[in-house]
Amino acid sequence: MTARISLCIVGYGYWGPKLVRNFLGLKECRNIVVCDSMETRRFQAVADFPSVQVTADFASVLANPAIAAVVIATPVTTHFPLAKAALLAGKHVLVEKPLATTAEHAEELVALAARQGLSLMVDHTFVYHSVVARIKTLLDESHLGKLRYIDSTRINLGLFQHDVNVIWDLAVHDVSIVHHLVPERPVSVQAIGASHVANGLENIGFLVLRYASGLIVHSNCSWISPVKIRHMLFGGDKRMILYNDLDTEEPIKIYDSGFEARSDDERSQLLFDYRVGDIHSPKIVIAEALQSMARDFVRSIHAQRPAISNGAFGLEIVKVLAAAERSIRSNGTEIRLA
Template identity: 50%
Template sequence: MRIAIIGYGYWGPNLVRNFSATEGAQLKLVIDGREERLQLVRKNYPQIDTSQDVEDAFSRNDIDAVVIATPVFTHFDFAKKALLNGKHVLIEKPMTSTVAESEELINLAIQKQKLLMVDHTFLYTGAVMKMKALIDDGHIGNTQYFDSTRINLGLFQPDVNVLWDLAPHDISILNHLIKDKPVSVNATGLSHTKNGIENIAYLTVNYESDFIAHFNCSWTSPVKLRTLLIGGDKKMLLFNDLEPTEKIRVYDTGFSHKTDEERKKILVDYRAGDVHLPKVESKEALGGMAADFVQSIQKQTAPLSDMYSGLSVIKILEAAQKSIKQNGKEIQL
């Protein structure tokens, strides 16, 4: 599988390092508009060709697959050109800037019979795999809520708001872990720079069942927090991504309730039992993602982080954007 990577900014080097070590992949070409970034590629990987012209990724016959690690607003154009030129495509999250663009790419990929995949890296982490196993085997019971916090003093992005920047990770985890279909969203947010790009935002995803998901994203927090709580009626999970090894805690915590018929009061019984720390695989997730891309092309199977998971994230983000602009109005999905 001969691969070209477009974009050698912050994230591109991680992709280059992982694809260089992926069995069945041959990294042939790295493209970036900035010559100083390409000098770094040549220094570290003298065997890889470099170019400032993105068209090379689409026109060269010795390229089978294109990996896109440029800013979000470029994803659709680059992915479309790559597919039209018969290449398989891996796009960095978030897939595109709109639902219509993602749907057009999906239709094109089906028509051209090429793999279109989105890098939702978290799905390949040991922590998410462990949480999936715990939920799927009924360990935590019926899931009741998903509550994520992803805040720090972050880089203000010039083109996308904080939800588009940070929430794709957690939304992809939500959609992967929870089988119920979300029905609507409410979101609020503020741009303290007054440029219309929110630097702090709160998103709620609503379901028909007794389940609710909430996301707190900010570039303006003095502390960095990366936590996710998942509540079940048997147990509750805490995923703290900043913990070096003990990333998951399983709390034998819960509550039961009954109604006091006479006084019409809810009587709640609490249970706070042991905390269990399951072992979590610590292999680099991006390596697993790169291997999944290559193997899915070779075996013609669907990857874990497929184009439909990319689309489902964009549907929630686009609806959240609409809701923010209408002061938190509920938007149907």
């Protein structure tokens, strides 16, 4: 039987409780310590989960040899210093998305984890989503034909983040989903955004990724929409998919629709044939993605193998987001990616 591990979840705000619940649900986990600098959050943790221990002292967590792993669910700008300290203390580390706010910091964490022989993983939750897994199978089996575009709308009212803009908070999901689904990597990034608050952080953002194959990816994200929409369209030349993350009954609809362009030699014009066929909605049993993510982290530690959403994967996402940030600062200039 594999030894059960004890871990510490740092940050018990909005997302931390979901992590605690999911790690407590794993048979591979023994004790969970919650570390939060706010007393009210520590009280809340004990009220929600009486079996957890709580502390405000991150240094004592790092010094405790019984704690094998640290899960970081604090604001994004704190990810790098906390993850670095944990890796230096010999702990396996799971960091909430995104891994860090600069490519240099993300690279440093990946290199440090490798030197220390420790697992480093990022919670890109959608990578573990049952619906995303089904879309991946459909794409891998060329069910859509040649993939032409992915168009995502990820908008709602709030939650405003205090330390990063909406691209780092919401478009990060689109970039990680696309990286997981598509073997190709983008050749360039363009982004624009607007801030309507005093701290200057963009609360609306539009991101475009271009690929050598001609694939184009667009992400529209916002914290100031009156309606919550979580739509992703995947357009192939044979079929197209609408993924509605808020529809648990029919999360994906496959449209047997497409178009074909042919030239009319007589008039040297392009003519288009449109095909509008059946719509099919496959049954998908939706398991909790966070549970699969938590399990992958624990198993990566036990089996000493990289998790799906490992540090290197997280670094690739940070590189795209950092380039998007540069593009926003230069009024939407197209930034080439190496």
